[in-house]
Amino acid sequence: MIKFILKGLLRDRSKFLFPVLTVFSGVMLTVFLYSWMNGVMTEIIRTTAHFQTGHVKITTRAYAKEEAQIPNDLALTDVDSLLTSVRLQFPDIYWVPRIRFSGLIDVPDEKGETKKQAPVFGIAVDLTGKNETENKILDIENKIVSGRMAVKPFDILVSTLLVEKLGITVGDNITLISTTMNGSLVMWNFIVAGTVNFGISGLDKSFIIADFSGMQKALDMENCAGEILGFFKNDLYQKEKSSEIALAFNSNYNDKNNEFSPVMTTLYNQNDLSSIIDMASKFTGIIAFIFIGAMSVVLWNSGLLSGLRRYGEFGVRLAMGETKKHIYGSLILESLITGIIGSVIGTIAGLAIGYYLEYKGINMASMFKNATLTVDNVIRADVTIYSYFIGFIPGICATILGSAISGINIFKRNTSQLFKELEA
Amino acid sequence: MNDKIIETEKLLKEYPMGHAVLKALNNVSLSFDYGEFAGVVGPSGSGKTTFLNIAGTLDSPTSGLCRVLGQNIESLSSRNAAELRTKSIGFIFQTFNLLPAYTVFENIEFPLLLLKIGKDERKKMVADALKWVGLSDRSDSFPKDLSGGECQRVAIARAVVKKPKLILADEPTANLDAENSHNIMRTMRNLNKELGITFIFATHDEKVMRYLKRKITLVDGKVDNDQITEESDKGEKL
Numbered sequence: 001m002i003k004f005i006l007k008g009l010l011r012d013r014s015k016f017l018f019p020v021l022t023v024f025s026g027v028m029l030t031v032f033l034y035s036w037m038n039g040v041m042t043e044i045i046r047t048t049a050h051f052q053t054g055h056v057k058i059t060t061r062a063y064a065k066e067e068a069q070i071p072n073d074l075a076l077t078d079v080d081s082l083l084t085s086v087r088l089q090f091p092d093i094y095w096v097p098r099i100r101f102s103g104l105i106d107v108p109d110e111k112g113e114t115k116k117q118a119p120v121f122g123i124a125v126d127l128t129g130k131n132e133t134e135n136k137i138l139d140i141e142n143k144i145v146s147g148r149m150a151v152k153p154f155d156i157l158v159s160t161l162l163v164e165k166l167g168i169t170v171g172d173n174i175t176l177i178s179t180t181m182n183g184s185l186v187m188w189n190f191i192v193a194g195t196v197n198f199g200i201s202g203l204d205k206s207f208i209i210a211d212f213s214g215m216q217k218a219l220d221m222e223n224c225a226g227e228i229l230g231f232f233k234n235d236l237y238q239k240e241k242s243s244e245i246a247l248a249f250n251s252n253y254n255d256k257n258n259e260f261s262p263v264m265t266t267l268y269n270q271n272d273l274s275s276i277i278d279m280a281s282k283f284t285g286i287i288a289f290i291f292i293g294a295m296s297v298v299l300w301n302s303g304l305l306s307g308l309r310r311y312g313e314f315g316v317r318l319a320m321g322e323t324k325k326h327i328y329g330s331l332i333l334e335s336l337i338t339g340i341i342g343s344v345i346g347t348i349a350g351l352a353i354g355y356y357l358e359y360k361g362i363n364m365a366s367m368f369k370n371a372t373l374t375v376d377n378v379i380r381a382d383v384t385i386y387s388y389f390i391g392f393i394p395g396i397c398a399t400i401l402g403s404a405i406s407g408i409n410i411f412k413r414n415t416s417q418l419f420k421e422l423e424a
Numbered sequence: 425m426n427d428k429i430i431e432t433e434k435l436l437k438e439y440p441m442g443h444a445v446l447k448a449l450n451n452v453s454l455s456f457d458y459g460e461f462a463g464v465v466g467p468s469g470s471g472k473t474t475f476l477n478i479a480g481t482l483d484s485p486t487s488g489l490c491r492v493l494g495q496n497i498e499s500l501s502s503r504n505a506a507e508l509r510t511k512s513i514g515f516i517f518q519t520f521n522l523l524p525a526y527t528v529f530e531n532i533e534f535p536l537l538l539l540k541i542g543k544d545e546r547k548k549m550v551a552d553a554l555k556w557v558g559l560s561d562r563s564d565s566f567p568k569d570l571s572g573g574e575c576q577r578v579a580i581a582r583a584v585v586k587k588p589k590l591i592l593a594d595e596p597t598a599n600l601d602a603e604n605s606h607n608i609m610r611t612m613r614n615l616n617k618e619l620g621i622t623f624i625f626a627t628h629d630e631k632v633m634r635y636l637k638r639k640i641t642l643v644d645g646k647v648d649n650d651q652i653t654e655e656s657d658k659g660e661k662l
Contacts, residue, residue, distance in 0.1 A: 001537050004530070012525040316521045319482060320535045320582075321510025323503055 002333065009334050014309065016338060019299060023342025023399055024349070026295045027391035031350025032381070034287050034390045036357065039382035041280035044375050045237055045273065047200065050137055051123070053270040054229025055237050056093070056246055058086070062259040063226065070100045070121075072181050072219060072226050076262055079225040086228070089252075090245055094133045094233060097225035099124040099215050103178030105208070106187075107166045116166050120176075122208035124215030128153055137231055140196065140209065146170055147194025153214030155193035159207040163195045170194060176208075180220040188218035199377045201365060230264075239277065242266040291394045292401070299335075299402025314410055324410050331407040332400060339399030343392045350391055357381035428491070429590055429622050430479050431455040435488035437474050437645075448474040449485070450645040456624060458589065461616045462638035463625035471645040472626035473594055479624065480513055480592045481505040493589060510538045514583030514621075518595035520575040522567040522582075528554070529563040532582045539586060553585035556618075557611055573604030577611060584615055594626045602631060609635040 009016050049055055059067065063074040076082060079097050086095050102121040109115040125134040127150040135141055141149055145160055147170035158168070168174060172192045180186045190210065197204055216222055230245070232238055246264040255261035268274050314327055361380035437449040448471045456462055464472045477483035478490055481497050490497050493512050497505065514535075522531045532553050536546045554560045557577040567575055576596060583591050593612070597605035613635055616623050625632055633639060641649040 004526075004534070004537055007530070008523065008525040015525075312521060313523060316515075316517075316523065317534075318506070319480070319509060319515040321506050321508075321513075321538050323506040 001330075005330050005333060006337065009337060015334065019335070019338040019399060020342040020345075022298055023295070023339055023395045024346040026291060026298075026398070027343050027346025027395040028350040028353070030287055030291045030391035030394065031347055031387055032353045032357075034283070035350070035354035035381040035383045035387045036379075037283060037287075038280070038384060038387070039358065039380045040375075041276065041283070042382045043379060044276060045267070045280070046235070047375050048273060049231070049237060049267055051200075051203065053267045053273065054096075054227075055232050055267050056230040056242050056249075056264050057267075057270065058082070058228040058230070058249070058262050058264050059226070060260045061254070061256075061263045064263055064265060070102055070226070072099065072101065072179070072221065073183055074260070075099070075181055075221060075224045075226045076228065077224050077260070079223055079228065082262060083228060086230070086249070089248075090230070092233060093230040093245065094137070095228055095230050096126060096131075096133055096137070097212060097228050099212065099219065099221060099226045101176075101178055101210075101215065101219065101226075103176050105162075105166065106175040106177055107168055108173065108175065118162060118166055118206060120162065120206050120208050122210060124210040124212045126213070127151075127155070127157075127209070127211040128213060133231075137235075138198075138209075143196045143198050144194045145197045147192065150193045150209075150211050152191075152193075153211045153217065154188075154190050155211060155214070156190035157194050157196045157209040158192050159204045160195050160197045161204050162206050162208070163192070165206075168192055176210075176218065178219065180218075181224060182220055184220075186218060186220070190214075199365075200375060201377055202375070237267050237277075239266070239268055239281075242268070287390060291391065292398050295394065295398035296401040296405070299399055300405045301402075328407050328410055331403050331410075335399045335403035336396065339396035342399065343395030346395060347388065347392045351383060351387060354381045354383040354387055358383055427457065428455045429458045429460070429493060430624070431489075431491045432479075433489040435475075435478065435490055436486045437471070437478065437483070438486045447645050449478070451488070452642075452645070452647055454640060454647065454650070456622065459616070459620050459622055460638060461613060461623050461636060462640065463627055463633060463636040464640050464642055465625075465627055465633055465636075466642040466648070467628060469644075470642040472628075472642055474645075475642070476592045476594050476624070476626045479590075480515060481508055510535070511586070512589045514586065514588040514591040516576070516579050516583050516591060516593035516596045518598040520567070520572075520579045520599070522575055522578055524567050526566075527563065528559060528565050528567070528570070528578050528581075531567070531578055532585050535582060535586045549585055550581075553581035556584065556615060557581045571604075572600050573607060576600060576604070576608050580608065580611060580615070584619065584621060587619060588621060590622045590624070592624050592626075595629065596625065597627070597629050597632050605629065605631045 058076065060074050060076055063071055066074065083095055083097060100123050105118050105120045106114050107116040125138065127134065140157070144157070150157055170192055173189055174192060175187050175189050177185070177187050196209065216224065243266055246266050249264040253262045268277055317327055318324065358381045361378040363378050365377035433453050435449050435452040436447065439446045439448055452475065464475050466472055474483065478485050478497065479492055481492065481500060484498050493508065495508060500508065523534070529550055532550045533546055536549055541549070551560070554563055557580050559574060559577055559581065562570065562574060567578070570578065597608055600608060609632060612623055615621055625636065627633065637653055639651045639653065640647060
C-alpha cells in the first residue's frame with residue numbers, strides 16, 4: 001500500500017511538486033538566512049572582540065567605569081607581573097596587553113612646520129616582541145597594503161584612508177599629539193612603516209596601530225597598560241567559560257574599596273554586546289518558530305486547496321472500503337515523504353549558498369561607508385552544525401502539521417457528502 | 425430475511441433545508457434478491473442516489489431499517505461499514521472516478537490492495553477483470569488516454585475485480601454515448617449472469633432501463649411502481 005501511495009504521489013504534480021517546492025523554498029531560505037545572520041552576528045562579535053573587548057578584558061575598576069573616554073590615567077600598573085600571573089592561572093587563554101589612545105596626527109613639511117593634521121584613534125599592541133599572538137589575532141601582516149610590518153618600537157602602521165587624507169607615504173615621519181598617563185601633553189615622533197587596510201570602514205578612516213613598548217614610552221606608561229585582553233585559543237567566545245574565568249579572577253584581584261584594583265569583564269558585559277549575543281543565541285529558536293508557523297500556514301492552505309481537489313479521490317477510496325482514518329494516515333504519510341524530500345533538497349541548496357557565501361562573502365563597504373561599526377566590510381555566512389537542522393526538522397514538522405490540519409476536513413464531512421462534491 | 429441481499433423497511437431519509445425538511449426517501453420498503461439486475465429509476469431528486477448511498481453504507485437513514493448482506497447498516501460502525509464495502513460492495517459512478525495518477529491496472533488493483541491480497545493473486549485477478557471488460561491491451565494506459573466508454577469499463581472492472589456480492593451503479597451511462605452505453609450495459613449484464621453479482625442501478629436513462637429485469641420507480645422519495653420485466657435483452661435489439 002505504501003508503494004501504491006508513493007507511486008500516486010510522485011506522479012501527481014499537484015500532490016508532490018507544489019508541496020515539495022514550498023518546503024524546498026522555505027527550508028533553503030531558512031538555512032541560508034540562518035547561516036547568513038549567524039555569520040553577521042559572529043562577525044560583529046569576532047571583530048569587536050579583536051579590536052575592543054577581547055573575550056575577557058582586565059582593566060582597573062576606575063578605567064572600566066570611564067572606558068569610553070579611554071582614560072589612560074586610570075590604566076593598570078605593574079602589568080608584567082599581572083600578565084605573568086594570569087598566564088599561569090589561565091593558561092588556556094591568550095593574554096595580550098594593549099593601550100588604546102587618541103590624539104592628533106601632525107604631518108610636518110620640509111621645514112618642520114605643520115602641513116596637515118587629523119584626529120586619530122588607535123591601539124598599541126605587541127608588534128616588535130617575540131610573541132606573535134597579536135599578529136595572529138588581528139591578522140596584521142595580511143592587512144598591510146604597502147610598506148612593512150613594524151619592527152621598531154616607534155614604527156607605526158596607518159590606515160589607508162588616513163594616509164590618503166594626510167598625504168603621507170611609507171617612511172614619512174609623523175607626530176602624535178596626545179596626553180601621557182599623567183595627564184601632560186605629549187608630542188612623539190613615529191615613522192610610518194606601512195599602511196594597513198582592515199576592510200572595516202569604522203577603522204580604516206582614521207586608525208593607527210603602534211607598537212606596545214613604543215607607546216608605553218611615548219605615554220609614560222612604563223610597565224602599565226590600559227587593558228589586558230584575553231582570547232580563547234579557538235577564537236570563539238564562550239559565554240559560560242568566560243564568566244567562570246572572570247569570577248575566578250575577580251574573587252582574587254577585585255577589591256571594591258580600591259578603584260585601581262584590576263577587574264575582569266567578559267565580552268558579554270561590554271559595549272552592550274549582551275543584547276546581540278542573546279539575540280544570536282535565540283536566533284535559532286526564533287527562526288525555527290517563524291518557519292514552522294509560516295510554513296504550516298502556507299502548507300495548511302495548500303493542503304486545503306489540494307484537499308478540496310482531492311475530495312473526489314477520497315470519496316472513491318472510501319467507497320472502495322478505505323476508512324477515513326486510513327486516508328488521513330496516508331495524507332500524513334504523503335506529507336512526511338514530501339517534507340523529507342523538500343527538506344533534504346532545501347537543506348542542500350541552503351547549505352550550498354551558505355558555504356558559497358562563507359567562502360566569498362558579500363562586500364558591504366558601500367553600506368558601511370559612514371558607519372562607525374567595527375564590522376568587516378565583507379560579511380560572510382557562517383555555516384554551523386545547526387545549519388544542517390535549522391530547516392530540515394521544521395520543514396518536516398510544518399508539512400505534517402499543514403496536512404494534519406487540512407486533513408481534518410475528511411472527518412468533518414459525511415462520506416456521501418464527499419461524493420456530492422466528487423460528482424460536482 | 426437472509427435470502428435478501430438488501431431489505432429496507434419504512435426507510436426515511438430527511439435533509440434539513442433551512443427551516444424546512446426535505447424527505448429524500450419517505451417510507452421506502454423494498455427488498456432485492458441475490459443475483460438481481462435491478463434499477464431504481466425516476467426523475468432527478470426522486471431519491472435514487474440517496475437510496476444507493478444508504479444501501480452502499482455511505483450514508484445512514486434518518487429512521488427505518490436497512491439490511492445489506494444481512495447487516496443492519498444503521499448499527500454498523502464506520503470501520504465495519506468500510507469493511508463491508510471492501511469485501512462485498514462495488515461502486516460504479518456516473519463520472520467514472522478513476523484515480524488519474526494510476527494506470528488502468530493500478531486502478532483496478534486498488535480494491536485488492538485494501539483486501540491485502542498477495543501480489544501474484546492480484547495480478548491474476550486484475551488480468552481476469554480486464555478480460556471481462558475487454559481492456560486487456562490497455563492495462564498500462566492512464567485514464568487520460570482512454571475514451572469515456574473505456575474509462576467506464578475500467579470502473580466496472582475495478583468494481584467487479586474483487587467479485588463482490590453487490591454492485592451499486594449510479595447513472596453509469598450518463599456520460600456515455602448510445603453505443604458505449606449499450607456496450608457497458610451488456611458487459612454488466614454478462615457479469616451478472618456469469619459471476620452472479622447483484623447489480624442495482626440508479627438511473628433515469630431509458631437505455632439502461634431496457635436492460636433491467638426489475639424497475640422500481642421512485643417519485644418524491646416514495647416507491648411509485650415496482651415492476652418485473654420479462655426480457656432484458658431488448659435493449660441491445662433497439
